[in-house]
Amino acid sequence: MSAGIVNALLEVKDLQVFFKGIKTITALSGISFSIGESETLALVGETGCGKSVVAHAIMRLLPSESRVKGIVKFRGKNLLELSEKEMIEIRGKEIGIIFQNPSLALNPVYSIGHQLAEPLHVHRKEKKERALSMAAGALKNMGFANATEYVRYYPSWCSGGMNQRFLIAASTMLDPALLIADEPGKGLDRKCMSELETELKKLKVEKKTALLLISHDLGFVKRLADRVAVMYAGEIVEIADSSSVFESPLHPYSKGLLNSLPEKGFIPIPGFSPSLSNPPSGCRFHPRCSLRKMHCTENHPDLTEINGRAVRCFLYH
Numbered sequence: 486m487s488a489g490i491v492n493a494l495l496e497v498k499d500l501q502v503f504f505k506g507i508k509t510i511t512a513l514s515g516i517s518f519s520i521g522e523s524e525t526l527a528l529v530g531e532t533g534c535g536k537s538v539v540a541h542a543i544m545r546l547l548p549s550e551s552r553v554k555g556i557v558k559f560r561g562k563n564l565l566e567l568s569e570k571e572m573i574e575i576r577g578k579e580i581g582i583i584f585q586n587p588s589l590a591l592n593p594v595y596s597i598g599h600q601l602a603e604p605l606h607v608h609r610k611e612k613k614e615r616a617l618s619m620a621a622g623a624l625k626n627m628g629f630a631n632a633t634e635y636v637r638y639y640p641s642w643c644s645g646g647m648n649q650r651f652l653i654a655a656s657t658m659l660d661p662a663l664l665i666a667d668e669p670g671k672g673l674d675r676k677c678m679s680e681l682e683t684e685l686k687k688l689k690v691e692k693k694t695a696l697l698l699i700s701h702d703l704g705f706v707k708r709l710a711d712r713v714a715v716m717y718a719g720e721i722v723e724i725a726d727s728s729s730v731f732e733s734p735l736h737p738y739s740k741g742l743l744n745s746l747p748e749k750g751f752i753p754i755p756g757f758s759p760s761l762s763n764p765p766s767g768c769r770f771h772p773r774c775s776l777r778k779m780h781c782t783e784n785h786p787d788l789t790e791i792n793g794r795a796v797r798c799f800l801y802h
């Protein structure tokens with residue numbers, strides 16, 4: 486089954502997120518997927534489709550004006566039912582997160598070494614000096630030749646690429662079983678992207694870290710992901726092995742997304758993503774779909790299993 490796997494490390498079932506305001510925004514309308522140990526699942530889709538909300542909902546980092554429904558099971562525990570104290574234990578220790586912007590995620594007033602050593606000191610009760618030397622060791626493992634120097638650096642002394650790698654080191658100091666990386670390559674140049682890719686691959690092979698990868702860079706996703714979930718307007722419209730999605734996408738939206746790749750000629754999908762406070766009736770993609778039938782304008786398709794993958798489109802029902 487593509488949407489779910491046996492013995493999943495993380496199992497997300499029917500996740501719904503609403504933001505209250507003048508109009509209620511239904512950011513997620515029933516997202517389900519699972520991730521196995523050392524597996525990389527990528528979430529892809531146009532801006533505003535809800536990828537970051539998935540990451541924040543899993544980590545329970547959404548603002549208080551949001552309402553979350555569904556199940557987020559990690560190692561058998563529903564994270565949505567845990568106390569904040571239990572969640573603090575899970576964050577960083579068992580699930581690491583890399584946010585979009587390293588300069589905001591790293592604290593400018595603490596040295597890199599301090600920020601890497603802190604989780605070891607707090608969660609593993611390591612003495613400060615030992616935690617610092619372990620931090621230097623982690624940087625050395627990441628290929629920083631003069632790691633003992635870097636632990637004394639402050640984020641503002643370093644490039645965006647270096648800070649992003651420090652952030653990965655910080656979020657993996659406690660060897661989390663799952664890493665959530667939300668646009669980890671945003672703003673990085675090609676060299677830094679390639680270093681980031683190497684780092685994430687190393688974590689998978691050497692530490693068996695599972696990865697929930699959120700990225701607009703489909704080339705990056707293709708090289709890293711085992712499975713890919715394509716999101717549109719708060720829903721998963723297709724989920725399958727990476728090679729199936731990239732080589733034979735089924736959903737018209739997945740096809741459109743891949744056609745916007747440079748090697749496919751940058752063909753944009755016509756129209757715009759719908760508002761999540763008032764999505765179209767029927768299939769949410771129908772106003773932009775060249776294959777739509779009358780049926781698609783009135784009925785909402787389910788995510789249907791087909792040959793070991795799942796797709797939300799009447800063409801395959």
Ligand SMILES: Nc1ncnc2c1ncn2[C@@H]1O[C@H](COP(=O)(O)OP(=O)(O)OP(=O)(O)O)[C@@H](O)[C@H]1O
Binds near residue numbers: 510530532535537539
């Ligand atoms: N705190 C919030 N209050 C109200 N609406 C929100 C909030 N956070 C997110 N949203 C809405 O939820 C929807 C999904 O946002 P999200 O950031 O998850 O999109 P995304 O797919 O990650 O986009 P991008 O690729 O640009 O990061 C958007 O319509 C956004 O406006």
